[in-house]
Amino acid sequence: MKFLIALYRSNFWVGLAAAALTYLSFGQEITLDYLLYTLFILTSTISAYNYMHWVKSLNNYREKKSLEEEDHPIDWASFSRAAFAGMLAFLLLFFLGSITLIYYLFPALLIALLYPLAFPHPNRAFSSLRMMPGLKLFLIAGSWSYLSFAIPYWMQGGVDTLFFGWEFLMRTLLVMGLTIPFDIRDLDKDKPSMRTVPQVFGKDNAIGLAILALFLYQIWTLMQFFFFGQAWFQSLAILLALEIGIRMIKNLKTNRSEFQVNFWIEAIPIILLIFSQIAALAFGNSYF
Template sequence: MNWRNYLFHFYLDASIHVALAVFAFIEITCVFFGLSRDNHISYLVFFGTIACYNFVKYGVEAKKYFLVANTYHKNIQVVSFIAGAFALYHSFFMSFEAWIGLAVLLVLTSLYAVPLLPNAKNLRSLGGLKIFIVALVWAGTTVVLPIVAAYRVLDWDVAVELVQRFLMVLILMLPFEIRDLDYDDPELRTLPQRYGYLKTKVFGAVGAVVFFFLTFLKDYLTYFEVLGKGLAFLGLGVLMLSTRRNQSQFFSSFWVEAIPIFWWVCILVLDVFLNP
């Protein structure tokens, strides 16, 4: 493997790509709500995502992982610990209210991978519940946390944005569920296992429509936000049309998770031209 392939695979496997997607969602929330930039919240979530996602991905067999991990995985460990240290540093600058919200999200993340009681199941293993927990954590992290950190009221418009973000993350997870259809344990009862590949795609398409039209329920709405949400709607529609059972190697792990990043870039460009 040449160094370019190594760096690309490491970028994905060390959860840096997904962390950048979460970071992009927070930045989009700041733009839509006109929030002053709180770098500490953004960086806390970015570095915390790297640490938490690697904990979830590699923590199930933690003992074996630490004892027999090869150099590649040991490098991921190092990155995870460094990211955790940076997240801890930025956490000292958070308000008490933001800490409460973060604590709730951390509990959900922990229960996703670690059972609450001995011999009990974790949330990840509960049939059909996995993607809803992940979508809830992402929505809370990228909408509620920056709003609370900016000392803004959690009003109706925030609630609408929260539901929209929940739906968007849910739709973004469907290609992963479809990709893993032939490999997931039948007891997981994921959406594709329950309803089939085509109905899952229809579910995603309908969800994209609902996502867009929820925009018009907001009390304060601008043409800028309607256009921004319209771009997201088109992106989600193309995603569902493009999703196949037999996907290319990086379709889900790179391109799907890059959608929030692309959306953020589009929002920044629109913001320059529409809100000079």
């Protein structure tokens, strides 16, 4: 159990989830560049989430200090992990050696850098991107979809704009469905001004919207089978994995610990990859 807790507290688990979604986007022909990019997503996600935790602890420390309250410790462990994973990410980017890739990555990297930072603003309701009402969910979902699908699609030379548009939209909805449970987890911590989904619609309705998002991706998976030539075993694997994800989200109706929410919801993309790999090994060609 301690090992599993360490996985999610170090943000390695969420990095693995992002890497799993990215790896699935590359299909069955895996090249060295595709592997390097997947590892880049793993390390950069670990770095970004640890950086956000460090900035949050720094802001809390400054706030407590200004109020002359007991010092709130700065999370230097997150800073160290962010720096180390960030160096690995830049090293992988160097090995990829693509200026064009850096150009495409820049918007997402800029969002990750600015997302937790506080800035002076006359309306204190949104003093950072994270605190801006209703924006948090779209920033997270859009960034994950862009990094885990749009860039891999470009790297593979994809030209089907219809498929790209639908997959990007449905991938964004899927990530939204996976993000809403964390807003439910933070319902008692988030400021009301953030206007998160559970704050606006209530806990039960938020769970329903998260389930709907995964269900819509199941429908899109069937559309890929019938209209875009996706292998039947691949479609079946995704449908089954998402069904497990739906049941996990339904279980949030009962209060769950922070560890349970973090570990099992972040595990859904990993389960998607595992099921897809098993299906490929059993009925087709493995990704490896």
